Amino acid sequence: MKITLLATSALVALSLPALADPIKLSSAQVTPAGDTLAKGLAQVPVAEGAFKLENPSKYLGYYGYAKDGPLVPAKGAVPSKDHLVEATKTEPDKNTYLVLEGTTGPAKGVKYGTHFLFQGHENGPKDENGVSRGGLTRINLDAPKSHRVTLMADTDVDGKPLPLIDGSAWDPFAKVLLLTSEEGADGGVWTATVDFPSKVVDISAFTGRAAYEGVEVDSDGALWLVEDAGGKGGPKTKNAKQPNSFVYRFVPKDKTNLALGGKLQVLQVLDAQSQPIVFNKDNIDGDILSPNQKTLYTYGNELPAKWVTIRDSDEHPAEAFDANDLAKKAGGTPFKRPENGQFRPGTSFKEFYFTATGDTNAKTEAGVDFGGFGGVFKIAQSKKNPDKATVALIYRGDATRTGFDNLSFLNDTQLLVVEDAGDKLHMQRNAFDSGYIVDVTADYAKASTPDPVRFLSQGRDDMATIDEALASAEGFQNDGDNEITGIHVSNGDPTVEGLIGTAVPTPFENGWRVFYTRQHGRNITFEIVQDETGAKKK
Template sequence: MKRLLLASTALLVAVAAQAADGVHFTHVEKANPREAGKTAADVLSPEIAEVPVATGAMMLENPSDRIAYYGYGSDGPLSPVPGDVQSKVHNVEATKTEPDKNTYLVLDGQKGADETYDYGTHFLFQGHENGPGGGVFGALTRVNLDADEAHRVTLMASEQDNGKPVPTIDGSTFDPFAKVLLLTCEDDDKGGVYAATLDFPSKVTDLSGVMGRAGYEGVQVASDGSVWLVEDVGGKAGETAKNAKQPNSFVYRFVPTDKADLGAGGKLQVLQVVGSDGEAIVFHKDTRDADIMSAGMKALHSYGAALKARWVTIHDTAKDAFAEFDANAAAKAAGGTPFKRPENAQFRPDTGFAEYYFTETGDTNAKTEAGAEFGGFGAVFKLVQASPSADEGTISPVIVGDVEHTGFDNMAFASKDALLVTEDAGDKLHKQRDALDSGWVVDVTADYSKPDVKPVRFLAQGRDAAALLDTEINGGEGFQNDGDNEITGIHVSDGDATVAGLIGTKVPTPFKDGWRVFYTHQHGGNVTYEIVPADPS
């Protein structure tokens, strides 16, 4: 079937800049301002454009009683009626499901709700970060990239194999060893990791008995079959540093007993970093401000540092059985090193899975007392080991955030050296800096300690009409939807579902040899885009 391409909404501008090793995006000079009462068009590097592949208002081919559309639940209208009033029993607008991390796969023989339809071979899977019932009812969907609009989006699962609702889903990746999608739920001590089969309807299984309960978000699989997880759990505000939060999230590695069957058990480990003073950087329950402004946080966020790191086992099914456990609490008890909300991660291609990069969102507050020095604006970190199975390594910051570059969230390598990093700064910080989110090209070989070395902005996100409407309603009693658009789900893949296609193995070549790039305009209209060359010729 011919791939469906809808009209592009990109507005393009040009200023000279480029990344290191063949990925050339001209720098977009400014972020879009956050102007009251106004929408704004996305601005992309002139080399690229964006094409919608699924919109929030697109009806599912198999709608359920709770979720009828790609980006909307079934609990209210797609757009508020003027004068309508929100209440505990009535929504002026349907709950936005917020499609999150995308996973692209090329598959044969996929089925859907229509047994007579040929769904093609190119598919984009995503979990949904929100859902009806106060976020209780999540979903797994599949965008059928070769299909017509009537068959464009399939609801793959809204229930687990135990009959419970699929939770809200944040991260996803494909595990070619176990041949399942791995989905993560960010719901603090109620979150976890779930395995979902690729067939329709998908069978979703809770893996919390082996990986624990935690606010997991980013998930990647290494070449040895280990599962690497980052946790996004916000800490408490400081007692004196009221605009900064205590680091409260951890980096984990799950080493399975059988990489083809994750449910068979294994060891969950937490990353522990040793500070420049030789002491482990750990969480302190009763000293929030001391953790926020600690020497350890300063060392972690200092350019040129290469701190020692090691993996500490916090749960082993061979000794601790398969009962659910609180991974965050176990990480703290074992002396794991807390970070300020890591959100996503990837292995650098062509390094033998020896280099692992992850984002740290920070405080998303321009007034943070932590500043850049103590990680108040987040960072991108690099963990280097001899192999993914090694028990020790070194960690250092690639780039330390500032007010202009902060809220680091989703990420994907577009080449060996060029790392696409997107922001989720949030409405508050948008207002404070009068700037909406951006997408950056971070050259992982560059020295960002130098004042004149900056990442390249490839996307200045705008604000669609649905998001503007939500910002105007937001703050009203009981309104359940977020405001400004967020850049999420940045994903670069050739869709290879074999072990040879494991993300981090091949060096990506966007727009060539089957490599494709996707991201989602979360909130507002909840539109998922493919990024394509501006000039297809």
């Protein structure tokens, strides 16, 4: 059946960006167990890890679990190399919300509705050849539990297993989902259709192999890619890591057909002497504590930058290549694990914000000044020259607020930023992950500027508690503490006019919805809704 791309009724009113009133929330309280949201918000599960796929494959059986073991390890169970006593958790990641008509699924005669949430899975079981099996799922928000989650694909059009998938976004020009994998030499970018079964195509011959995580599309159809590749520590900076990740832009020859190739570019930031801030493989300690790193993480600095082409498909054969290596050779500027980015609504795609995770270690020798705790950055595009820009720090992390990962604009000034601090940092600071509202117009260098509001305080659910207890036991494989991921604000409009970054969101009104996933543990995806009675714990 042909799929019709629906434009929401709110689109007409919002096609020309308008200023939105900031949402005022009191900060959520930190609790040791369960989630707490700021007063006025609640969360409702839309899919749980234990939900059976309506069309399980040989390897994937549930929304958040594989088929290689029981969902909960039996008491006294002893794992071995050839025997798993718990199923591999698939860890659903970045969410993409779309309103579609005419969609079908594996069950004939079932009305799947029109509201859908797509996501790739960051983890997966290994097959007989030791290959990790990824998957693309669709949450059918209008369907009953038996048809709530559909496995859209676990192989590409050539029959190759899908990689482990981190990022996703909708490309309204090419009318495909964009899927990214941060598996380094096995990572890259894939496209996927939204009809069932999804047809998935690897386009890494043009985008390169890299630890890609964040992906967004601008109004010209270019793909902005954010890489999450960890660096090495030095002899004097064992807890701090060398910047080793880049921000890329893929400019397609034809924005309606990405398979025709294009140019891959890397962001190059210049120092005070107009020289590129670069990666130096022979001086790791010097890179980590370099004056230029401090310059990047100093408020008020607006550094000149430009986009440098590192690969043009017209000049090279269509085969996969190492994008990270080419970025270094071309003098690209490395960051400390940038993970996701998004265009600020109402800026005509001239402002792009991205997170840098940092070292996720309270003992980082880089500290606050040299980016040890990451931050939120802005790329401001030149209005006259698309290859020139500036880069500036918007918010600098510290031990309390760090590990910044997914982000999504709540309106034209407020940016939702969530943490992925990791188990080690959770223990070091005695606190789990949180989600914050960063005001991108605020001057956080001033002591009088209020700290970002915590809109979500994540606890540890019962399954995460079990996994954490088993983390040090030989043979147990699943991650421990819960992580906040997939934060996503959208009205689901799949047309070009609905491209994320065009209309100013009006959350909870006019079809705008907010989703996130509590990864690990029970792997539950939630919708955040208004709750006038106060904060809810789920």
